[in-house]
Amino acid sequence: MTLASETESPEQAAAAPxxxxxxxxxxxxxxxxxxxxxxxxxxxxxxxxxxxVAxxxxxxxxxxxxxxxxxAREPATSSASSSSGKPTGWF
Incomplete structure (x- = not known):
């Protein structure tokens, strides 16, 4: 009579629960x-x-x-934003 462990491959034996x-x-x-x-x-x-995370x-x-x-540097002013006078002109 053969045991189950004798007929199993090494991969199956390692994966057995x-x-x-x-x-x-x-x-x-x-x-x-x-x-x-x-x-x-x-x-x-x-x-x-x-x-x-650290x-x-x-x-x-x-x-x-x-x-x-x-x-933190202010954006470079362009001629369009300086002529309009709006602070958000560069957007």
Missing amino acids: EPGRVRDPEFPYEVEMTLMEHLEELRSRLLASVIA ICIIACFVPAPRSWPTI
């Missing part, structure tokens, strides 16, 4: 988890999200001191 956990055929990559496993997964995803904030604020003079 843990004992006591049944896989749904519609969702082959989903595994049932306990509450603590869900909380650990949530914690790891939240930590990764916070790190990603990196993006740092990436935005590093060039900010050099770009503020360009952003």
